[in-house]
Amino acid sequence: MTTINIQQMMADSGVAFGTSGARGLVSQMSGEVCAAYTLAFIQALNLSRPGQRIALGMDLRPSSPEIAQACVAGIRQAGCQVDFCGALPTPALALYALAEGIPAIMVTGSHIPFDRNGIKFYRADGEISKADEAAMTSATVTVEAAVAELPAVNPAALSQYCQRYTSLFAKDLLAGWRVGVYEHSSAARDVLKEVLAELGAEVIGLERTETFVPIDTEAVGEADRQRGRDWAAQYRLDALISTDGDGDRPLIGDESGEWLRGDIVGLLCAKFLGADTVVTPVSCNTAIEASGWFKHVIRTRIGSPYVIAGMEQVTEGGVAGFEANGGFLAGNGLSVNGKRLAALPTRDSLLPALALLAMARGQGVKLSGLLQGLPQRFTASDRIQEFPVANSRALLERLQADASAYRGLWGDTLGTPVASDTTDGLRLTFASGDIVHLRPSGNAPELRCYAEADDMPRAQKLVADTLQRIAG
Structure with missing residues (x-):
C-alpha cells in the first residue's frame, strides 16, 4: 500500500498531462503510476459508488495490456466495476460511454512512438476538461494493488460504433469503388474494413502488422507518401483510408494516393454535415474562413479540450469541431441526408472518411475533385523529434x-511580419x-512547425527551411 501525491508523482515519473491525456515513456508508466492516475480520476470526479461501471479500452501498442491491467486494479480498488471493451478505436469507446452514461478510460498513446504510451479519461458526458485535469493533479491517493487480470471483452462498443455509420449512409454508397485500407497497427483497421465493405466498397487491406507503427497524420513521412502513390497505382484505387494508432485521426488519400491535409478534410466534412459554426485550432488553414461556408468560425488553442470548450459555447445551429490532424468532433445540429447525427464530441476518424467519400459520390467526382473551387491556401507541417x-x-x-533573434533565424527570406498570434506558440503572418x-x-x-502559403511547394519549403535552421 502506497500513498501518492499526483503532483509529485508527475514530477518524479515524467508521466504528465499534455494536450490529450496523461503520457510518458513506457518505462516510466509503472503499474503504480497508472493505478494512481486511475484512482485520481475516480476521486476527482467523485465516481466511487457501488455499481458504478467504468468503460475501459486500449490500443494495439505492446505496452497497452499491462497498463490496462493497472487501470483495472485502480477501478476495482475504488469499488467500481470494469466494463472492458478490449482493443478498439478511441471514438468507439467514447461513443459507448456516452450512450451508457458512464465514464471511460482509454489506454493509448495515439500517434507517438511505441516507447511511449498514455491514458485518456472521459466523464459520462465526454472528455474531461482542463479543470478536471487540475483536480486530478492535486489529488492524493493510496494504491493498494498495481495489477489485476483483464476481464472478458464486451463487444458492444465496437458493434455500436459500426452501427452508427452503417445505419447513417446508404448501403450501396460505395458500390463500384475500390478502397484501400492502410491497416498497419491501427486499432480501427478491422472496423474500417467492415464498415466500408457493408457500404458496398471493394476493400483491399494493405500493410497489416503486429509491430506498432507511429503514424502521425499531421506529419506524414515521405515513405508513407510514396506508399500511397504506389498502392493507388498498383490496385487502381478510388480512395485510400487509414488512421493513427487509436483511430481518432484520419488519413485519407485520393485516387492518386495523395494524402489530404487534415484541416481540409475537416473543412469538407463540416460542409457535408451542414455545420453553421466551426470550432478549430489556430493552426488550421485560413481557407476555412475564406470559403464563406460557415456563419461563424471560432479559433482555439491546439488540443481537443480547447475545441470542445469552444463548441460548448455555441447555442444555436449545427456545430462541428476539427483539428489540423483531421480528427473530427461532431456537435449538435448536424445531419446526413436529413438523418440526425448524434453528437460525438471527441476526435473521430471514421466520420470524416465516410463524409468525404459520400460527398464525392454525391457530386459524381473523384476525391481530388472535392478540392476544386476551394480557396488556394495550402498547409504543411513537420516536427523535430527529441527536442x-x-x-x-x-x-x-x-x-x-x-527582432535580432528573428532575423538570426530567417534573415530576410520571409519579409516583414505583419501579424503575430500567441494563442498557442508563435504564429507569424508575413506581408507576402x-x-x-x-x-x-x-x-x-517535439517542436512542431506549421506553414501556410499560396501553393503546396512553398508551404513545404517554409516548414523544411525553418526546421533545418532551428536544428542547425
Whole structure:
C-alpha cells in the first residue's frame, strides 16, 4: 500500500498531462503510476459508488495490456466495476460511454512512438476538461494493488460504433469503388474494413502488422507518401483510408494516393454535415474562413479540450469541431441526408472518411475533385523529434522578444511580419501572405512547425527551411 501525491508523482515519473491525456515513456508508466492516475480520476470526479461501471479500452501498442491491467486494479480498488471493451478505436469507446452514461478510460498513446504510451479519461458526458485535469493533479491517493487480470471483452462498443455509420449512409454508397485500407497497427483497421465493405466498397487491406507503427497524420513521412502513390497505382484505387494508432485521426488519400491535409478534410466534412459554426485550432488553414461556408468560425488553442470548450459555447445551429490532424468532433445540429447525427464530441476518424467519400459520390467526382473551387491556401507541417519542451519555449520567447533573434533565424527570406498570434506558440503572418507557426508539442518532446502559403511547394519549403535552421 502506497500513498501518492499526483503532483509529485508527475514530477518524479515524467508521466504528465499534455494536450490529450496523461503520457510518458513506457518505462516510466509503472503499474503504480497508472493505478494512481486511475484512482485520481475516480476521486476527482467523485465516481466511487457501488455499481458504478467504468468503460475501459486500449490500443494495439505492446505496452497497452499491462497498463490496462493497472487501470483495472485502480477501478476495482475504488469499488467500481470494469466494463472492458478490449482493443478498439478511441471514438468507439467514447461513443459507448456516452450512450451508457458512464465514464471511460482509454489506454493509448495515439500517434507517438511505441516507447511511449498514455491514458485518456472521459466523464459520462465526454472528455474531461482542463479543470478536471487540475483536480486530478492535486489529488492524493493510496494504491493498494498495481495489477489485476483483464476481464472478458464486451463487444458492444465496437458493434455500436459500426452501427452508427452503417445505419447513417446508404448501403450501396460505395458500390463500384475500390478502397484501400492502410491497416498497419491501427486499432480501427478491422472496423474500417467492415464498415466500408457493408457500404458496398471493394476493400483491399494493405500493410497489416503486429509491430506498432507511429503514424502521425499531421506529419506524414515521405515513405508513407510514396506508399500511397504506389498502392493507388498498383490496385487502381478510388480512395485510400487509414488512421493513427487509436483511430481518432484520419488519413485519407485520393485516387492518386495523395494524402489530404487534415484541416481540409475537416473543412469538407463540416460542409457535408451542414455545420453553421466551426470550432478549430489556430493552426488550421485560413481557407476555412475564406470559403464563406460557415456563419461563424471560432479559433482555439491546439488540443481537443480547447475545441470542445469552444463548441460548448455555441447555442444555436449545427456545430462541428476539427483539428489540423483531421480528427473530427461532431456537435449538435448536424445531419446526413436529413438523418440526425448524434453528437460525438471527441476526435473521430471514421466520420470524416465516410463524409468525404459520400460527398464525392454525391457530386459524381473523384476525391481530388472535392478540392476544386476551394480557396488556394495550402498547409504543411513537420516536427523535430527529441527536442526538449524547455528548448522550444526558450526559442519562442527569444523570437517574440528580440527582432535580432528573428532575423538570426530567417534573415530576410520571409519579409516583414505583419501579424503575430500567441494563442498557442508563435504564429507569424508575413506581408507576402506566408504564415509560419511554431509550438512545442503537448504530447512529446517535439517542436512542431506549421506553414501556410499560396501553393503546396512553398508551404513545404517554409516548414523544411525553418526546421533545418532551428536544428542547425
